[in-house]
Amino acid sequence: MNEKPRVLFITTSFPTRLNQGSGIFVFRLIDRLTEWIDASVLTPDTTPDNKFKTGALRLVAARYAPRSCQTLAHSPGGIPETIKGHPLNYFRLAILLVSLFISALKHGRHAHVIHSNWSISGLVGGAAALLIGRPTIMTLRGADLNRARSKWLDRAILRLAIRLNQRIVCVSRSQRDWLLREFPNARSKTLHIANGVFIPAPPDAGSEARKPGSNSVLKLISVGSLIERKGHAFIIQTLASLPADSGITLTIIGEGPDHAILDKLVSSLDLSSRVTLLGHVAPDRIQEILARHDAFVLCSYSEGRSNALLESMATAMPIIATDIPGTNELIDNDRNGILIPCDDHEALGNAILRIRDNPDLRESLGQSALQTLSDLDLTWDRAAKEYLSLYMNLINSDAES
Helix, strand or coil: CCCCCEEEEEECCCCECCCCCCCHHHHHHHHHHCCCCEEEEEEECCCCCCCECCCCCEEEEECCCCHHHCCCCCCCCCHHHHCCCCCHHHHHHHHHHHHHHHHHHHHHCCCCEEEEECHHHHHHHHHHHHHHCCCEEEEECCHHHHHHCCCHHHHHHHHHHHHHCCEEEECCHHHHHHHHHHCHHHHHHEEECCCCCCCCCCCCCCCCCCCCCCCCCEEEEEECCCCHHHCHHHHHHHHHHCCCCCCEEEEEECCCCCHHHHHHHHHHCCCCCCEEEEECCCHHHHHHHHCCCCEEEECCCCCCCCHHHHHHHHCCCCEEEECCCCCCCCCCECCCEEEECCCCHHHHHHHHHHHHHCHHHHHHHHHHHHHHHHHHCCCHHHHHHHHHHHHHHHHHHHHHC
């Protein structure tokens, strides 16, 4: 085709002024793709004081309530976290899905392909595409699959979304393997495309970036929404079990519904001088802050493919992480990081002390982590080209049918 392919992206999470990290990986993929495609983004509308970060993208915001009440999407943890605790939120969610569906019908007619992110968007995009005759892709990003393992409604949504979409993309191999075990009929249309990351230039000499340290101090950092499954409380509790004079501090970047709970935990354990809840940080600053710390800790109970993990690897940080699917595809224990069991305080404490006491190990693990990104070509350029190839195959197949 002579013109750029037109792609309508549907996502329930997208960067906003108040939460610039919301769906940032979706934004970065689309932003990189705009060199080759004409992109439009359909997403739930938000409150009047919370503007979207769009760059040069064309954005369609689906209204679903009075603007001051449009708070379901674009928050830490996404819609599953915001609907908790109030039955009325499920009614608002139903209205939101209808609004997205109507908008997808209207704007999908002008697209060559509809590309949905997460299963709930895949349900909307797939249903709309069925009516208007457009090829569809659904990218599953982890949280939706993890919920489908134990929640019947999420599993039902996933099952129907799989039927409605022509291609299913998983961001990790473990996701793809689980999906095909549970839904073997999806094998012919399911593939794996990993997320990418920006790899920063090496820091200038004399900068504040990490320098080879001693074995007397260790500045830990963790990045992620302040929700239970990210395991921040586990890290804080483990830090409390280490000697007060251990020289170990922890910074946590992120915001979310558990902020007050974690703040109270820090105070109750008398860790205020050693633990900092930094709150929200603009995504473009995260790698800069990572580079001023000594080691990255990721103690999630479940992940799809952690973007914070990729960013820490890109800054050549030693990594301590829980041994869970998605993460253990990238981290090979004692080669480019240290893997520990979930909720094992002793294992985490020992790993932290081992990293603190061995600067050479810190350097070796960090450099190996960075090399892993290069070996696997985990860049946004590679991811965008793989999606572009997928779009063109679907468009050409659609034209021939």
